[in-house]
Amino acid sequence: MYHPLPLRPAAALRAATLALVLAVPLTAPPAAYAEAPIKPAALRPGDTIMMIAPAGELNETRMTLAAKRLREMGFEVIVPDDLFRRRGYNAGTDEQRADELMRAFRDPDVDAIFPGTGGFGVTRMLHLVDWDVVRANPKIVIGFSDITALHLALAAKANLVTFHSPNPQWGLGSDSNLADFSAKYFWRCLLASENEEEQGFTYKLPKKNGPLVPLAPGVGEGTVTGGNLTLVAATLGTPYEIAADGKILFLEDVGEAPYRIDRMLSELRLAGKLDKLSGVVLGQFRGCEDDDDRGGLSLQQVFDDYFRGAAYPVVRNFAAGHVPLNATIPFGVPCRLDADSLTFEVLENPVSVR
Missing domain, CATH: 3.50.30.60 (LD-carboxypeptidase A C-terminal domain-like)
Incomplete structure (x- = not known):
């Protein structure tokens, strides 16, 4: 009768690992995509919105006007003391911008996070984000342009529904406020009063x-x-x-x-x-x-x-x-x-x- 030799410790570990791998179905979906994305809580009057600057520098006049209009709608608005900081084409250092984002997610009183504008800089600070904190505190996040990088990261790392939308500086804080068309779908997506009966x-x-x-x-x-x-x-x-x-x-x-x-x-x-x-x-x-004449x-x-x-x-x-x-x-x-x-x-x- 054949008697196999006992495996050395390293070989035994490799064999055990191989058996474990083979036992897992190859068609199993990645854990990040196995569940439906998490929908943040809808906004209601009295809820708190925090302005942040994760990308380019902000225009104080426009941001102040945006905050005023949001308060007139019944929201509490947090404007951080250092929101209008600047470092070149960024709104501060990578660490400052990441810390501000994390403060917004950690604060239990903050219901929605409104990046002021796009520009450049989100990709520079994504490695500094504590995704465990984000996953534990799902909140509304809006914006477009450079904020796309944040949307993608929140989907990949936190499985969170986010909103590609106007932002405070180029919409809520513009001279004309949001155009009727833009305002209609912005608030249709975010407000509890717009999401209590109709579906989609x-x-x-x-x-x-x-x-x-x-x-x-x-x-x-x-x-x-x-x-x-x-x-x-x-x-x-x-x-x-x-x-x-x-x-x-x-x-x-x-x-x-x-x-x-x-x-x-x-x-x-x-x-x-x-x-x-x-x-x-x-x-x-x-x-x-x-518009050139090179024939492209x-x-x-x-x-x-x-x-x-x-x-x-x-x-x-x-x-x-x-x-x-x-x-x-x-x-x-x-x-x-x-x-x-x-x-x-x-x-x-x-x-x-x-």
């Missing part, structure tokens, strides 16, 4: 925006993710990169030449982020048309090369991001995109009503 809503674009433009037909459903294309591309290969499979991808940008849009879309494609989508919603990409591709040609004839629905010209009419999009919430009827709808309320 359909975006209705104003005539001056123009209709959605189809690039690929069909209907798709999935949670929505994305944001500013530059930031989506910049976070590839990091712990905060976008999880795109099965989702509706929203992308927008501003002031980028078509060849730069082309390069960033190619990065997404090479990373496999365009392979298994449920749909794509493209913004208006204001200022992204090349137009922005439409670039979009056609990547999305025309895709296996999922694709539309262009949605009003969100770096445009005057800036609809709020709840990232992490199920949506439906119909490129045949040119409709984009949110299927569930994006906040929990206490």
Whole structure:
């Protein structure tokens, strides 16, 4: 009879490890995506909003006006004493900005976190964030542009629903306040009074925006993710990169030449982020048309090369991001995109009503 020799300790450990690995189903989903994203509590009058500056420097006049308008709506507003600090093109050092974000998440009296503006700097401080604290204290987080990096990180590390939306400096604090269109979807997403009865809503674009433009037909459903294309591309290969499979991808940008849009879309494609989508919603990409005479591709040609004839629905010209009419999009919430009827709808309320 064959009697196997006893394994040495190191070999025994390797064998035990291999047995454990083989015992785990290879199809098990990653823990981060096994559960539905966490919806933060809806806002009610009397709740507290904290202004923060995680990216670029802030305009004190605009931020003061935004705080005044929020208080007039019945909210308490925290404006940190050092909110208007500056270090070059950032609102302070990486440590200052990360600490401010963590103060907002740790403070039990803070119900919503409003980054003042985008600009540049969020990616510089993500490694300083205590994600255990964030996961334990889910709160409303809004913003667009550079705040895309924060949206992606909150999805990857905390599984939190967040809101791609106007911000205090470029919306609530502007001379005209939020345009009616922008205000409608901002408060529809955030307020308890807007989320107690109706479930979900359909975006209705104003005539001056123009209709959605189809690039690929069909209907798709999935949670929505994305944001500013530059930031989506910049976070590839990091712990905060976008999880795109099965989702509706929203992308927008501003002031980028078509060849730069082309390069960033190619990065997404090479990373496999365009392979298994449920749909794509493209913004208006204001200022992204090349006006030189070098004979380059137009922005439409670039979009056609990547999305025309895709296996999922694709539309262009949605009003969100770096445009005057800036609809709020709840990232992490199920949506439906119909490129045949040119409709984009949110299927569930994006906040929990206490």
